[in-house]
Amino acid sequence: MDPDATTRGTGDVNRTIPEALAARPIDPKRNLPTPWANEHVRDDGTVDVNFAVVSNERAFECTELRLCGLCGEGLDYWITFLGGPKAAELRTYGDPPMHEACAIASLDLCPHLAVKRHKRRQVHRQDDDGLPPGWIDTKPDRWILGYTRDFKLKMVGGYAIFFAAPFKQVRVFAYDDNEQLHEVA
Numbered sequence: 001m002d003p004d005a006t007t008r009g010t011g012d013v014n015r016t017i018p019e020a021l022a023a024r025p026i027d028p029k030r031n032l033p034t035p036w037a038n039e040h041v042r043d044d045g046t047v048d049v050n051f052a053v054v055s056n057e058r059a060f061e062c063t064e065l066r067l068c069g070l071c072g073e074g075l076d077y078w079i080t081f082l083g084g085p086k087a088a089e090l091r092t093y094g095d096p097p098m099h100e101a102c103a104i105a106s107l108d109l110c111p112h113l114a115v116k117r118h119k120r121r122q123v124h125r126q127d128d129d130g131l132p133p134g135w136i137d138t139k140p141d142r143w144i145l146g147y148t149r150d151f152k153l154k155m156v157g158g159y160a161i162f163f164a165a166p167f168k169q170v171r172v173f174a175y176d177d178n179e180q181l182h183e184v185a
């Protein structure tokens with residue numbers, strides 16, 4: 001384990017924050033590392049962070065250079081996608097591929113994922129019906145982490161959509177009676 005990595009949280013999920021993710025700028029409002037793919041660089045060079053919407057530019061960059069959507073560093077041999085059961089079934093994601101460790105850390109860090117009752121605002125995608133069915137993340141009762149080697153990026157209705165190659169392995173995280181997330185399979 002990396003001695004510089006930060007740990008937090010409780011429960012049975014390994015919650016070590018990878019160094020590259022911990023080194024990301026911290027969003028002052030949420031006190032969370034800002035995901036690399038959610039940085040929208042304006043024409044004047046300033047950066048606008050939108051936690052709910054992935055930057056199309058970063059989506060292309062991530063695909064071309066095989067970078068993790070959370071920390072922005074090069075992906076490993078196995079790459080992971082995180083989403084609900086429907087997304088896993090279709091292997092279709094609005095969020096980019098990630099390092100396994102970054103995905104696991106996000107299960108704890110992101111309040112949208114870590115606690116069931118936390119609802120993410122979805123105003124940005126509600127009126128768009130040009131998207132593949134199932135990928136829009138109405139809050140699922142469980143999260144599936146899929147391991148694969150490859151993916152494709154396509155633009156659908158103006159949004160970058162990631163299509164994962166078949167999964168070699170999946171891990172399942174579900175909410176307990178206290179609405180906390182635990183690995184179940």
Ligand SMILES: [Zn+2]
Pocket residue numbers: 018020021068069070071072073098099102
């Ligand atoms: Zn990463």
